[in-house]
Amino acid sequence: MTGTVELEQTVEKLSNMMGEVKFSPKNRDILNNLGNELVISQSKPVLEFVDIIIERFMYPRLPSKSLMGLLLLQECAIIDEESNDNDDLDNLIKYETFDLGHPRILELILIRQKLEELNSTEKKTWKSDEYMTKLLTKVQQVYVLLVHLLQVLSDHIEVPAHSAFYKGIVLDSIADFQRAFESFKILDFICQSLIRSVAESGKSDNSIFYVEDTLLRHIESFIQGNIKWYEDIMLQSTALKEFYLTEKKMLPQSIPSHETDLLHQKGFEIFLEKRKLRLRISTRRVF
Numbered sequence: 001m002t003g004t005v006e007l008e009q010t011v012e013k014l015s016n017m018m019g020e021v022k023f024s025p026k027n028r029d030i031l032n033n034l035g036n037e038l039v040i041s042q043s044k045p046v047l048e049f050v051d052i053i054i055e056r057f058m059y060p061r062l063p064s065k066s067l068m069g070l071l072l073l074q075e076c077a078i079i080d081e082e083s084n085d086n087d088d089l090d091n092l093i094k095y096e097t098f099d100l101g102h103p104r105i106l107e108l109i110l111i112r113q114k115l116e117e118l119n120s121t122e123k124k125t126w127k128s129d130e131y132m133t134k135l136l137t138k139v140q141q142v143y144v145l146l147v148h149l150l151q152v153l154s155d156h157i158e159v160p161a162h163s164a165f166y167k168g169i170v171l172d173s174i175a176d177f178q179r180a181f182e183s184f185k186i187l188d189f190i191c192q193s194l195i196r197s198v199a200e201s202g203k204s205d206n207s208i209f210y211v212e213d214t215l216l217r218h219i220e221s222f223i224q225g226n227i228k229w230y231e232d233i234m235l236q237s238t239a240l241k242e243f244y245l246t247e248k249k250m251l252p253q254s255i256p257s258h259e260t261d262l263l264h265q266k267g268f269e270i271f272l273e274k275r276k277l278r279l280r281i282s283t284r285r286v287f
Contacts, residue, residue, distance in 0.1 A: 007140040007188050013195065015133050025128065027202030027209045031194060032131040034219075038190060039118050039139060041223045042183050045230040046142070047115045049176045050108055052237060054281050056169055057102045104152065110286045111145045114138060136191060143184045150177050179229055186222050190215070231260045243271050 023031070118138055126134050156166040193215050202209030234240050240263070244250055247267070262268055276282040 007136055007143060007184065010188055010192050010195070011133055011136045011140060013192070023129075023198050023202050024205040026205040027198055028128055030208060031198050031202070032128060032135075034194060035132050035135055035191065036121055038187060038219070038222065039121065039135060041226045042139075042187055043115050043118045043142075045226050045233055046146075046180055046183070047112065047119070048230060048233050048237075049173070049180065050111050050115065051276060051281050052233070053169065053173060054105065054108045054112065055238070055279060056172075057105045057108065058279065058281065060102075060165065104149070105284075106286055107145065107149055107152075109284050111142060111149065112282075113286060114142045114145065118142070132191075132195075139184070139187065143181075146177070146180055176229075176233065183222075183226065183229070186218070186225075190218055190222060193218075231263055234263045235260070239272055239275055240268075242275065243268055247271070 118135075121135055121138075150170075153166055153170050157163050157170060159166070194211070197211055197215070198209045200209070201207070273282070
């Protein structure tokens with residue numbers, strides 16, 4: 001299910017090369033910038049994917065501080081009033097086992113912190129000759145944590161008491177887990193290819209290291225694939241539905257796929273950031 005990803009071996013190879021092969025400063029900086037761009041491209045959809053799972057665990061039935069949740073509660077109350085039956089509303093608001101939190105949240109928060117670190121790698125004070133090694137080491141850590149998370153969630157399905165809860169999360173997120181693992185696999189392939197190219201043709205500042213056309217196409221496809229993945233995640237998200245309710249005063253049955261431009265607008269990004277703060281998704285830390 002997770003595919004074959006050899007990021008650890010890639011990091012080891014890169015460390016050895018740094019000691020044996022002299023990359024020119026100019027070519028090393030170009031490699032670092034490329035690596036940073038690739039990793040940030042990947043971390044954006046992965047972060048949204050992880051945040052959605054965090055929300056599922058923090059608010060397993062009804063995100064009480066979420067506008068969507070309040071509207072759903074109100075809708076239930078209206079239906080209930082017509083039927084003169086309060087059972088549905090009572091079931092909706094009664095205490096559930098996971099309302100106070102869940103141990104998996106700590107693992108998810110740790111993954112989130114690692115992703116935030118990757119998103120700020122350009123601010124790191126790493127030395128140029130160790131930048132890619134440290135960057136890929138952090139990528140490897142995220143990959144291992146995601147693999148472990150899926151394994152643990154899958155194991156929890158076997159626990160009869162809460163099987164439905166875990167099964168729902170796994171079924172809803174399995175496609176994104178698969179896309180994540182495939183993304184790590186492609187990133188590993190691209191990084192290995194770039195490192196070989198720099199080792200072969202990047203020893204002098206007089207010329208930029210050579211990258212084959214096929215590799216350039218892989219890089220472009222990887223970046224575009226991550227953009228598409230981010231859009232697919234957000235088009236199905238509760239956050240986008242809330243945005244429509246608050247900003248457009250409407251709630252369509254489904255969000256049209258051509259609305260993807262909205263997802264990259266500053267207004268939606270600000271709304272998304274504020275929403276995560278309100279739900280305390282982005283403020284929790286593991287020390």
